[in-house]
Amino acid sequence: MDRRRFLQGIAATGAAVGLGGAGRSAFADTSSTAIARNGPPPRVATNSLSLHGHTALGGFGEAGSDWQVYEDLRDAHGAITLVCGEQACVLGKRTEPVHAESGAPYLGLKLADIALAEADLLADRLLRHGEPDEDEVRRAAPPPASQLNPENYYGRLPWTTLVGTRQCADTMPVYTSGSTRTYHTDQVFPELHDPQRVARRSEGLLGGWLPAVHKVVPIDAGRWYDVLVFADVDANDRFVVQTWHRTARIEHGRISQVSYGHSYPAYPPRRQPPDAAAFYRALLRFHDAWQHELADACPATLPAAGWAEMARHAFARELVVRPGGVYPKYGAVDRDYYGNEYDGFQDTFTSSLYANLEWGRYAQAAAVLDEYFSDFVQADGMINMRGAETAQFGLTLSLLARYFRYTQDAALLLKHRAKIEATAQLLLELHDESLRLAADDPGHGLIHGWNESDACLFPDPTLWWKPYYANSAMAARGLGDIALIWPQIAGNPAAATQWQQRSALLAAQVEKTLRANIRHDLSPPYIGPLPGVKLTFRESLAQEKPSEQQWPHRAYAELLQADVLPDELAQLVIDCMRGHGATSIGVVANVGPVAPDGRDILGFISYGYAQQLLRLNRIDEYLLFLYAHRHHAHTPGSWTAGEVSDISGGMPLFCMPAQLTTPLLLRWMLVFEDSTGHTLYLGRAIPRAWMGSGQVIAISDAPTRWGRTGLHWQAIEGGMQCTVSLPEREAPPAVWLSLRLPQGRARRDVHVNGASAAAADLHDDALRLRGAPGERITVTLHFA
Structure with missing residues (x-):
């Protein structure tokens, strides 16, 4: 419980x-705010981007520079791109549906049988063929927050996510419609007050991982409500979380109605809604602040x-x-x-x-x-x-x-x-x-x-x-x-x-x-x-x-x-x-x-x-x-x-x-x-499905007791190649690189730095690596 x-x-x-x-x-x-941290914020070269089909949404000034805003409104996952001359800041979108998919849940099993059984019936079913399929695991039960009954939450509003800043001592919950305790999206779009409509939403994070809430509430084909919420990184209230909001109705590739907000509803003439320029300027500063926070x-x-x-x-x-x-x-x-x-x-x-x-x-x-x-x-x-x-x-x-x-x-x-x-x-x-x-x-x-x-x-x-x-x-x-x-x-x-x-x-x-x-x-x-x-x-x-x-x-x-x-x-x-x-x-x-x-x-x-x-x-x-x-x-x-x-x-x-x-x-x-400090394992649990994707799998500067290390897997013609950076401080007693081949593939040969791997260094799906601290080793394997 x-x-x-x-x-x-x-x-x-x-x-x-x-x-x-x-x-x-x-x-x-020791900096008081995230934005004061060292190093320039990450940027993308403008000439590497294609903004064809993106909608120009105006501009704003920041630190003496002029920025232009573009957004791909052709689908709900279109990026927001902020452009300043030869450099740009790109904030991607990706959401996941929060509602349960149609069809029988629990892989056809009954919930009561799953609950009462001593054995983990769902695990047994998902492991029946060996390595589990991620999508089948996802569909094994309804997703969290897909069934929201206020009676189950002791009368509280069932918030599903939150926003805040490093410097503030509290957080702000965000509810299913995108409203917070101080700003209400349904004051602009009453349809967002409908629990049945909002239950069909998708949720995500702007920029992939930034603590900025993105919600998409569908209307019909080509039309949806788009909600963005993030905390103001420039605010220094001790407990009050100041928030920025954009709530828009998007129809067939254009914004038909939009409202910008900052923390509270308007109270004219003293408190007026912010304009688009203020919102996107705050968004840029938000992006840069959080990129700095996670730079290490x-x-x-x-x-x-x-x-x-x-x-x-x-x-x-x-x-x-x-x-x-x-x-x-x-x-x-x-x-x-x-x-x-x-x-x-x-x-x-x-x-x-x-x-x-x-x-x-x-x-x-x-x-x-x-x-x-x-x-x-x-x-x-x-x-x-x-x-x-x-x-x-x-x-x-x-x-x-x-x-x-x-x-x-x-x-x-x-x-x-x-x-x-x-x-x-x-x-x-x-x-x-x-x-x-x-x-x-x-x-x-x-x-x-x-x-x-x-x-x-x-x-x-x-x-x-x-x-x-x-x-x-x-x-x-x-x-x-x-x-x-x-x-x-x-x-x-x-x-x-x-x-x-x-x-x-x-x-x-x-x-x-x-x-x-x-x-x-x-x-x-x-x-x-x-x-x-x-x-x-x-x-x-x-x-x-x-x-x-x-x-x-x-x-x-x-x-x-x-x-x-x-x-x-x-x-x-x-x-x-x-x-x-x-x-x-x-x-x-x-x-x-x-x-x-x-x-x-x-x-x-x-x-x-x-x-x-x-x-x-x-x-x-x-x-x-x-x-x-x-x-x-x-x-x-x-x-x-x-x-x-x-x-x-x-x-x-x-x-x-x-x-x-x-x-x-x-x-x-x-x-x-391992716990004794005798062995370093690299790539020991990379899914075979990932190994067969043809895409890069990499981590660098990962700490160990022997120093930083890393690996970089990539596909090559007829096989795969991994570059390993051994720990730079001292050599571990043993280093094993797992060679988890894609499902259905067999290994023909393995080379280490261009020479055939010694038979004594190969054990099942693993290869023992030998080298000096900080040495880079290239492992190449070809499929049969």
């Missing part, structure tokens, strides 16, 4: 947190529409949601997600630090790290938030080690040395408590503690103070990772040695206890989220109220993400989840009491499950997770990610950690390193 439903009937408590500023590291951006993200080119843009939009949305671009917020708009009692939520911190690091956004990663440890980690290692999640302490330590390996920034970690050591000490003390238990106690040697923050809201939260495997597994991962880099930071080898020893003890105890608690009487064999339980999680949720096995999805995902289990046990956990009700369309399910009307997808924290799929080379399942998360945990086009999404078309409630899942999955698809 989503958080709002969960909170009903529970007396919630929270700790108020201020908006105080935090110190920044050397990576932090490592570039990626993907052949399937929307994927690369989805990653960039997630980082733009994070800057919109975080006041000042840095202060943490779990969600937006709704009190049960935006309230200060959620600001210190560990998942908001760990997902942000992880995703920003993986895409090379070091300044944002440093600012997020510094803010969290300054304002939300106390001197004793405890967090300034209502309920800690025990496994997240371990993940925090692991990500701090990753931050240092990527950035080599010891100064920021040294600044927070005392709090980091206190975090590790907290885990040691919890481990000490478990070692005092009797040797035959199921939880002996396993860290006890809440696995889920919401446990603290119940009358007796001690019910969930239990030895969930994830608590100890993630502690083992975090203590082991931080121990390897800590002597370089703090010169404290004694502490590092102790952390390594505890890491090994915890990992061994997790494996030993888990092996002793496998239920081989069930098929597939069953592993519970903690030892000593007699019921499966489904049985426990039905019979024990409340159940100590509540929130098993988090426990499983974190256990797998920690990567301390031998491969055969990790395989067993995944099979258990898929076979006993813990996945939905291949994504981790939001597990609750079973009911025939739905089976929910967990939009956040579930990436740990996907990460283990990739480690175990279960690529088809990894791609199913990726596709299903995009199409069933995000609203179409506007890409608002839900904390929990049902598969019947309801509107999910947005949370920021869910938004950052797709960037992680895309990055790991292209560049992924």
Whole structure:
């Protein structure tokens, strides 16, 4: 269930947190507005464009230059092009329909059967031929926000997306018609007040990924309403989000009626509607500001529409949601997600630090790290938030080690040395408590503690103070990772040695206890989220109220993400989840009491499950997770990610950690390193359908512990060619490039830098690369 439903009937408590500023590291951006950042804005050469058939919409002046505006009005996806002499700014359009397609949903299965079955029936159907088809995954269930019933949203207006700026401390929701709380499109076009008409809309983002809402509401053939909304990047109100609006009726290639707005309805003579020139001038400044904000993200080119843009939009949305671009917020708009009692939520911190690091956004990663440890980690290692999640302490330590390996920034970690050591000490003390238990106690040697923050809201939260495997597994991962880099930071080898020893003890105890608690009487064999339980999680949720096995999805995902289990046990956990009700369309399910009307997808924290799929080379399942998360945990086009999404078309409630899942999955698809630091995998999960597209697949400057790396696949006559840039700082012990051929193609030969690849370097669909740091290697393969 989503958080709002969960909170009903529970007396919630929270700790108020201020908006105080935090110190920044050397990576932090100190500019007050995005537009002040260094470097010229991106432009396109005018002579490379064809504006034939585009409509001239006038002009405007900006910074002493004259600009002309053109728009392709022949279809709803026609670009807006701003031209200034020999340079231009092009803002493309692409929308996705939000309504469900005609025909039987759920691939012909019944929703009740899907919901009640322990096995993930939709996943089984979609994987029946191996690699799933993205379009079939998309059609497996109605898209989120396609069935909007206000009764399901507690009387609130069901907003589907939002806009804002880095500098503002709040956001502005945008409703189905394109209206906001302060500007109403239906005051100009009353037809947009009709829910039935608006339900047939398509939604998207202007410029591919910019946080500018684009809606298309069809009228009939060749006619539609076109709505644009974006936040004013020049406004500096603390909480008020100023917005720009263009609402137009387009008929057969021309604008028949248009209205421009800024934040509020007109109040003449003091407040008059802006003219077109003011709108397009603001649009140019908006484009340039956001291009600067994301300029440090490592570039990626993907052949399937929307994927690369989805990653960039997630980082733009994070800057919109975080006041000042840095202060943490779990969600937006709704009190049960935006309230200060959620600001210190560990998942908001760990997902942000992880995703920003993986895409090379070091300044944002440093600012997020510094803010969290300054304002939300106390001197004793405890967090300034209502309920800690025990496994997240371990993940925090692991990500701090990753931050240092990527950035080599010891100064920021040294600044927070005392709090980091206190975090590790907290885990040691919890481990000490478990070692005092009797040797035959199921939880002996396993860290006890809440696995889920919401446990603290119940009358007796001690019910969930239990030895969930994830608590100890993630502690083992975090203590082991931080121990390897800590002597370089703090010169404290004694502490590092102790952390390594505890890491090994915890990992061994997790494996030993888990092996002793496998239920081989069930098929597939069953592993519970903690030892000593007699019921499966489904049985426990039905019979024990409340159940100590509540929130098993988090426990499983974190256990797998920690990567301390031998491969055969990790395989067993995944099979258990898929076979006993813990996945939905291949994504981790939001597990609750079973009911025939739905089976929910967990939009956040579930990436740990996907990460283990990739480690175990279960690529088809990894791609199913990726596709299903995009199409069933995000609203179409506007890409608002839900904390929990049902598969019947309801509107999910947005949370920021869910938004950052797709960037992680895309990055790991292209560049992924194992937990031990022994192997770098390149292109391990690129879909065969993409490899057969004939288009470029590339990522450059992707961070790793060995330095930046990249790959560039392109089609050549009779085959494919990949150029790899090995990490520039040091050579990984092993580098493997996956050779995932298009479906139905076989490999004839493989050459490395013009010479035949050594047979010893070829293993199934992978090639081992050998070279010096920073070396460029060209791999050529021809089809049989």
